[in-house]
Amino acid sequence: xxxxxxxxxxxxxxxxxxxxxxxxxxxxxxxxxxxxxxxxxxxxxxxxxxxxxxxxxxxxxxxxxxxxxxxxxxxxxxxxxxxxxxxxxxxxxxxxxxxxxxxxxxxxxxxxxxxxxxxxxxxxxxxxxxxxxxxxxxxxxxxxxxxxxxxxxxxxxxxxxxxxxxx
Numbered sequence: 001x002x003x004x005x006x007x008x009x010x011x012x013x014x015x016x017x018x019x020x021x022x023x024x025x026x027x028x029x030x031x032x033x034x035x036x037x038x039x040x041x042x043x044x045x046x047x048x049x050x051x052x053x054x055x056x057x058x059x060x061x062x063x064x065x066x067x068x069x070x071x072x073x074x075x076x077x078x079x080x081x082x083x084x085x086x087x088x089x090x091x092x093x094x095x096x097x098x099x100x101x102x103x104x105x106x107x108x109x110x111x112x113x114x115x116x117x118x119x120x121x122x123x124x125x126x127x128x129x130x131x132x133x134x135x136x137x138x139x140x141x142x143x144x145x146x147x148x149x150x151x152x153x154x155x156x157x158x159x160x161x162x163x164x165x166x167x
Contacts, residue, residue: 005160007079010114012157013107016091019050021111024084035082043090044074044106044120051092051104055144065138066129072101075121075162086112093159094148099136101125102145105159121162 020043030036052058052069062068082088089111094104106120128135137145 005077006158007116007119007160008107008157010109010111010116012155013091013109013116014089015155016093016107016152017054018089019047019092020088020090022088024082024086024088026084029084033083035084040076040078040082040108040118040120043088043108044122047090047092047106048122048124051094051148052141055141055148057141057144061140062129067135067138067141068127068129069124070127071122071124073123075164077119077121077160077162078117079119080110080113080115080117082108082110082117086110088117093152093155094145095152095159095161096149097137097142097145099142100134102137105161119160121159 024035024039028035028039048069048071087110089109091107091109092104093107094102096103101123103123104121106122107116108118108120109115110117125134126137126141127133136142
């Protein structure tokens, strides 16, 4: 049996740049009276674009370079419920990269209850959109990811990784 996963406290997660902050709308409630799975995925998807924007990869970059990123793998871990009316915030930590893939983890915090709600560990690939195949990251994106990786390595807490993913 592996060692128990240790999750960061909300104050530790908040050391990362804020990506999204919003109140949970009524339409996100499922039959169980909490936020449905698809809305967690929506938060993660929106956050994915934000982390790319943080390194200068915006809509104009995608059009100019004809490059993109596709997620290859996810590991989602739910820690607590999220309910209608509660405030939520999201954060991203980039863990590492190869020449074609990067590895990171998203965090969803319930700010109303000050708790970590979920994590989503991911591996994302660089894509040449002309060929729709994996390709090395352009230099500007690679350099931007390297800056984030080094910045995130200075944090004093370890990310709660699944142990099954690598870039």
